[in-house]
Ligand SMILES: Nc1ncnc2c1ncn2[C@@H]1O[C@H](COP(=O)(O)OP(=O)(O)O)[C@@H](O)[C@H]1O
């Protein structure tokens with residue numbers, strides 16, 4: 426199945442401190458088309474990782490490889506120290522995979538559907554009878570246990586799919602676009618469930634082509650474009666690395682007009698706008714430069730009442746990063 430892979434290692438036991446996901450030089454080629462171009466990605470245990478990129482970037486391909494459903498062309502992908510091609514059974518035990526499509530199961534009621542999956546993992550009936558109500562409770566579907574799966578809303582189906590991924594108590598959840606097509610309320614419900622799963626100690630990799638969808642859900646993000654990871658880190662790191670434009674808001678007790686002019690001459694300051702509330706400053710510096718600006722304001726004798734940082738949202742970060750051509754590779 427994987428003769429072309431010359432880089433696989435033989436692993437018997439995972440090292441104690443192995444990351445949950447370790448990907449090195451991973452490539453995937455479909456015919457002439459390179460869907461993944463040497464991807465490196467390391468995700469520590471317990472992390473909720475947002476995998477973000479436009480459609481066609483390679484998210485589902487990467488996730489299918491991690492889920493052992495697709496063989497890599499070359500490179501290494503390990504889950505909890507186990508190589509996906511060398512030890513697929515060990516990997517499968519540890520993962521719950523939620524694909525980006527939902528099949529048709531019109532013959533099943535919710536509870537039957539869960540038993541079907543539980544049984545396919547070899548979980549005995551008496552255990553399933555304990556476990557399945559708990560899982561349905563976790564995803565808020567207890568009152569839908571006797572409903573036919575086809576009658577569930579999209580959000581409910583997504584949650585059922587998530588419950589299904591959990592039957593064998595996996596350590597790693599691989600969730601491919603679980604929030605896509607959900608209305609805001611369903612998305613909030615999904616976020617709450619992910620929070621509970623994180624509290625249970627699960628590692629979660631969750632993809633989206635819409636960055637704000639993942640805001641407040643994730644600890645770290647990795648941005649993928651055209652089969653390459655263009656950045657990985659916690660959100661704050663990435664913001665710092667890119668010198669995101671911040672919006673600073675100032676209130677002074679007097680000399681506002683003078684301060685407006687003064688600010689325009691300071692380093693990293695872009696546009697300066699003044700209204701009845703105060704002065705808004707577009708600022709392209711890092712934390713240090715921002716601290717220096719505040720110090721300079723005091724030194725120049727301005728009476729600062731308030732100096733605050735507006736929220737830079739992930740959307741802005743993403744647009745900035747994926748504009749391309751600024752050497753962020
Ligand atoms: N089985 C396949 N055969 C040919 N090309 C594929 C196949 N699967 C994915 N691709 C291509 O690989 C690229 C990455 O796809 P995918 O991983 O699904 O992206 P994403 O999930 O980020 O939208 C796309 O250009 C897609 O058309």
Ligand SMILES: [Mg+2]
Nearest residue numbers: 484485486525
């Ligand atoms: Mg996809």
